[in-house]
Amino acid sequence: MAGSSIMENLFQRTLEDIIKGMRLQLIGESAFISKAVEEIRREIKSTDPHTKSTALQKLCYLSAIHGLDISWAAFHAVELMSSSRFSHKSVGYHAAALSFHDATPVLLLTTNQLRKDLSSPNPFEASLALQTLSRIATVDLARDLTPEIFSLLSSGRVFVRKKAIAVVLRVFDKYPDAVRVCFKRLVENLESSDPQIVSAVLGVFCELASRDPRSYLPLAPEFYRVLVDCKNNWVLIKVLKIFAKLAPLEPRLAKRIVEPICEIMRVTGAKSVMFECVRTLLTSLGDHDSGVKLAVSKVKELLLDEDPNLRYLGLQALSVAAAKHLWAVLENKEPVIKSLSDEDSNIRVESLCLVMAMVSESNVTEISGVLVNYALKSDPSFCNEILSSVLATCSRNVYEIVVDFDWYVSLLGEMARIPNCQQGEEIERQLIDIGMRVKDARLQLVRVARDLLIDPALLGNVCLHRILCAAAWVAGEYIEFAGNLFELMDALLQPRTNLLPASIRAVYIHSALKVLVFCLDCYLMQNEDGNLVVGQSDLFIGKRGSVAPESATCQSSTLEQHEDLTFNPRNTTESPEDHRVFENNADTTVTQGPAITHESMVGLLDRIELVLGPLTANQDVEVLDRACNILAFVQLVKAELIDNATQEVNTVDKKDTQVSAIITLMRDAFVTDLGPVSVSAQGRVAVPNGLDLKENLDDLSAICGDIELPSSSSFGIGGPQFGTSSDTTSIGLLKNEESGPVNEATSLLEHRKRHGLYYLPSEKNEIVQHDYPPANDPRSNSNSDEAAELAKLTEKSLVLKKKANQTKPRPVVVKLDDGDVVPLPISIKKPESRDDSLSGAIKDILLGSTTKPSSSQSNPSDKSSSKRKEKKKLVAADIPSQMKENLGDAEAPSLENPGSSSKDHDHVKERRQRGKEKIVEGEGHDQKARKKKSSHRHGKHKTRQKASSPLNVVSQTPEIPDFLL
């Protein structure tokens, strides 16, 4: 044995050998490691502690640096911990700290060794044990070792005592009853003359206070003393952190500490302390104007500093302040905006947040416009950062700050064209959402949609597909606002649409159907007498209810619109080649656009047949189904039209034909308005008897994957508008489409029979519905917010509120429309000047010029600056009076004081007694304490005060309440 151990010793590779070998190895790192581990596994079993410790040390190295799992060596670590040689012991402890966790089984074996080393006369051994304990202490270890730690808390060696203090944190965490034993000594250490000890204690209290600040309020006088007396920066930072937690809980305390903190901030040379003061004042003492003003002035210094770290922290501090003191941001807008073009991405993002915080109803147009332009030029990630924050800000609270929706919709269109734009889904959602909510925006929406749709280049960008999907839906749904129907149809049918994913293509085809129906309807109208048109409109009024006026106007004004709207943009903005490409077989449409002639109709129908014909063999059922529907419809219409064409004289009779009836019906169906749907809508539908929603239906999918969805059509929101079944056989059904789902299901059945196909029956309609109209989370949020707020105001009538929500399905739209009109005249004057300067400043910075730096300040009508001035005046004038107030306040509560303090006092006494008992218990009867574990939390809270209070009682019982005043 002796021989083998000496051989092992001589030939064992040391850690250094391993490291060197690793650097020179040629066999690959992982092979080298596994070879080394093999070696170590052999060596670590050695009885020679030196060999063992070297092996374990190598293992630790491999674990820490190369991520090797060494939990299997836990027992060896325990063995080495008990070695009498310091070097072996330290390796063992290091390995334990590195790899042990709460579930490590051998932890149980360490208790005695730890106890022994904690009481070791060698401070370095005690330090080793403490070090490891701070990482691995479990409930059991903490409980069993509390007495040892308690005695180390008053150790004469600072080196050990500070570590004992720090380890208390973990012990309290694991075993809260230890508070009863140790807390008093912990607090006593706060009085120590050694700054290291004070720093350690405050570190512990800082951690504790961040979890449960209220418990430490009684210690405020101690902390205050440190705050006023201490000159050590580390200690000051910790104590400031503690006060940041305590101050919001006790306004009187807050009042007391503002001045000292301001003083520190003025005096200190350390940026870290200064920043901590700023942060404390802004987060926790935001109600104290003098402090906030000083803090903001310091923030200004930070923002103008050379050091990017300080600029970054300054911006962070500002965004803390932004919630309560927007003026602070406005005051610093120049550096903030300048930071938008900083080379550091942290700083850019931070300043973007601040810029968005400054956005209001009156300047949103300018700021967003400039930002979106800036996004064009920035790198992809920041570009998307900008876009998403603009989108989020503008859509906040159901587009609260957007007044001009025409502008906003165009902005969305612009965003879509930014090359790096990744915000497709959000833009899609907002386009549809606005369409449903804001009637007045629909005209512009359709124009934007048209611009997007007719650009064949956009189809190649995958990120834009979702936006195009929304555009197609919008164009189909609000087709009555469209300028040139034929042009739209061309866009929807253009060849490059085959680049789209099937689900979006299906939307295109469905929109094409809507457009076609509208075209046909117009065509029929156009050929009727004026009287008949009126009659028709009356019919619409009857059927469409609230939407009717709009449809009537649009019917009658369609022709004018064609002339007004289509030709101008076409000639000016869009190059004609773009669409001519697709119009080769219907060149008439370009020139004749608005006037829907018989020929153009026939051409249109031909083209649909030509383009969609191949799709009847499409792989995707969505596309296939829709293509079939529209083709069948086209065939039906075509037959009739061509019939009529042969007996041209009788065109007047067209309206009597079957086809015109169908067309009218379909038109009616499509023309129904889709409103936003509350997220809670589904919840309001009563669950039918016998329907078990929670049943697990996983097995079903295997059995009937093909036929799973027909039932879902009964949840369709707007069955009618998707009455797309085009079979000649379903004409009858179409007539009573209002009864929706059932008919659809049956017509689909027939449709399927006819094709002999059983593809996913779940009408794509269904899916599309889910994709589109109901996408309106914010709306429902706002509903609930409104509800919540209202509930707060009138706490009694929750039920009523809910009903109110139910009865007005689209209040927001109305509100927004009102908002369009009302605020403009009022708010036009004052804010705008400010906005100019703000957005001007943004422009200046972003566009590189740095002219007129102070125009904003000198502007007399500038709202913000006037506000500022007001504030300054207020503060200046109020300082004396505030002081008086403070004094008054301070006196007033002192009257209440006797009562409360005596109450406290009683408590204190009681606690003290109990506390003493507990200490005895804690030391002697661990078992009992263990039983009480269940009430730890509660106990912890109480006992902390308990333990601290004796001290206070002794030294300054009467001062606590006084101080808190």
Add this chain to the structure above:
Amino acid sequence: MIRSVLVMNTQGKPRLTKFYEFWPVEKQQEAIRNVFSVLCSRAEHVSNFVDAESIFGPDSRLVYKHFATLYFVFVFDSSENELAMLDLIQVFVETLDKCFRNVCELDIVFNYSKMHAILDEIIFGGQVLETSSTEIMKAVEEITKLEAQSNAINLVSKSVSNWRSR
């Protein structure tokens, strides 16, 4: 408290890792990789802060300093001051410099246990306990002496006893 201290070189190789809460080694390695991928994309002369919440969970902040071929990274939560942590990195590096006389990456590579001894004197269980590099040096020298002593005894006694047993 401080959650983690990492030292890695500009190739992303970890040179020192310390986690003050238990982290499984795979997660440690993943975090190190993620931190490196963020750090290596940052330019010189930009701020020393990195958003760490995606890597180390909520309420975590990260400061780093770049020295020659090494990144020194401290991860901590809201109980610490960011600028103070930057200072602490400075203290750490200054101490290393005193200890190894013009510290370079190789010193850190080959002095695993000494590195940990130094770090353990500065940060204890995630809390800053010592910020004076002379004090740190004093303690570390004591520890080194103690270890050397115990090792010397070990070697002598063993070889002597082995000689005798023959």
